[in-house]
Amino acid sequence: MDKRSKIALYIIGAVIVFIMIAEIVKPQPLNWRDSFSAADKIPLGCYVLFNELETFTDEEVIASEESIYQYLKKVDHTSPKTLMFINNRIYFDSEESNALIDFVEQGNTVFISSIYHYGNVLDSLNVSVERQYANIYRKEAENKFTSPSLKANNRIFKDVVENSHFVSVDSLNTTILGTITTKTEDDNDNFETNPNLIKIDYGDNDGQFILHTNPFAFTNYHLLNDKEDYAATVLSYLPKQQIIWDNNYKSGRKVITSPLRYILENQALKWAFYISMFGLILFVIFRGKRTQRIIPVINKLDNATVDFTRTIGELYYQHGDFTNIIEKKIQYFLEFVRTKYYLDTNQLNPSFIEKLAVKSSNTKEDAKTLVDYLVFLKSKKQHTEQELIELNKKIEHFTKHKL
Template identity: 80%
Template sequence: MDKRSKIALYIIGAVIVFMMIAEVTKPKPLNWRDSYSASDKIPLGCYILFNELETFSAGEILTSERTIYEYLKRVDTTTPKSLVFINNYLSFDKEESLALMDFAEKGNTVFMSGNYFYGNAIDSLNIAVVRQYNNLYKKESDHKFTSPSLQKNNRLFKDVIENSHFSSIDTLNTTILGTVTTKDEDDFDETNPNFIKVNVGENGGQFILHTNPFAFTNYHLMADKADYAATVLSYLPKQQIIWDNNYKSGRKVITSPLRFILNNPALKWAFYISLFGLILFVIFRGKRTQRIIPVINKLENATVDFTRTIGELYYQHGDFSNIIEKKINYFLEFVRSHYYLDTNQLNQNFIEKLAVKSSNTKEDAKALVDYLVFLKSKTNHSEQELIELNKKIEHFTKHKL
């Protein structure tokens, strides 16, 4: 490969690397997609709720990852259970609706929270839902419980909310558990049921329906709506909960560009063989052309060793006066550079200023300065005086030197 080709490859590689870095490092916008999935930590996911759901369950949380018709054929219904659906809309075909009704008639509980409901199961309960399509995500609504003892858990939803309510119910079998109040076009309060319980069969089965799934999302649970959501779920009987993770707007789907290749057996094996061959080429080609990289030793910092050697030299020669002189000069330089004090006259005024600026007592400052003056007045010094000077300076500066 000639020099021009190598330069072109380097440039192309640099551009690709730069684009990858720019893509990885750019800030990601906040994802406001409706999800309600147990694994999503985005604002409209249900990660927090799912991890706190054991509080309301009589056993381990079961998770359904398939249609409810398929799941209920395999689950044990000999003991009562609660089936929990939370999504922006919930739709069930004929087989799924029959499975739900049969499940409830055996004495189980079906909890649904959604802005809208579709299917034969809902039709058989004789209820209808109205969804407000104006001012989505903006029109605030006041959610209240009908029980007087639960009024403290009422909440006003000011944002991230789509308002729905039940426009008709079967009064013989239905109990209203909560209401929603919004402003109509004339700015008058309009109150409608949005949280109901419908009795089914002769074995104590029930449908508990709620029209505000946003209340269970991470966004509102992280705010001040956790008590409201907990109160809604407290109407579930204390029995094992089945969490639906299939009827979700945020259900996990593979979106990789390689999805088509990996789903086709022939293309998948061709991709794997090509990738394996490329790895072998890089390994063996690298071994043939790689040159020995020389070992470069780490640069040593000889400053500390030099200082130690000079200090030992002074000390071994017993030149204590020279060492004391240098320590005094170094300390005074420290005072000038850190405390901005004039060190020409070590008088009473200097002692007072030094004590204030160094956060030491006046007595400690005076003891140190007097000892410095005493040492400066002598021509010969002993080892003990050097040790004493060092102790006083270290005590005074508290190791700031």
């Protein structure tokens, strides 16, 4: 890589690092998601309210993380309690509605602040809610209390506001505690006032529903922007008793998004899963320690002498060095005779021929023919290919009896 290419790579790398640092240190946009969760410190969370609820009760504030139908089956009914629901929409199915009504009939209080109210509860209370759909940007609204002594705590909500209100109530059992005043749609400086905070007595044990239609009034945004007196006044209508904070019916509720959600939400299945994973880890650890590793197979070293000899012979043959090959074959044959039959090969005379014929089980004529040809070849300085072939034939013929 040349110098110019290296410089280009360095520049590209520096730019990438700079972009990464800029992404990390840049200010994060403000999260305006509807949450109403006690754990969220974002503008539309309820962290501030939840931590201030202890001022409205002499007992510990309890947080419920499950459906109201399941929770109310195990709640302590020996003393009256207040159940609080704050969210942009609240829906109760038939079983939850019945459990909630039974809870109030026992002398407890239910506080609901929501834009939308769904389910059988409102039908049982003969209450209906209307929401302002006309404008994307809500008109400013004055939230007032009906009691003249609370006039100082009235507030005008100019932003992050919801102008839902009640359009029909059961006048026999309902007390209007607060109203909302907004401009009409004709833009002629006309105003309309509707109830947005009511109390409904229910049952024979002083149970009550307190319903409110502006849940944003209890969010961090308004409690930290001069609206805390309004929220405190609304909550002052709650009896001085233990408060149960609903943390389940929330838009910002923390849910398990894992594919194992069904298992992790079931207590028995969750512990079975954890125990299985723990056992599997122990099995892998101990199995890995106790199992002997596979011993690799080591093959015998190949005897490459024959291949080496063949390669060298082919090399001599390709270069046409027949004399050298003949000399090597004669030397090899005589060495074989010395080591196999213990014969002296210095003198290739008739006595040697007779001994070689006897020990090799060949005829004297065959032994003499081979030895005479060896002597003939040793006397020559240059040899031909034909002589090499002839020598090889004679040696093979002589050794066919397995010397």
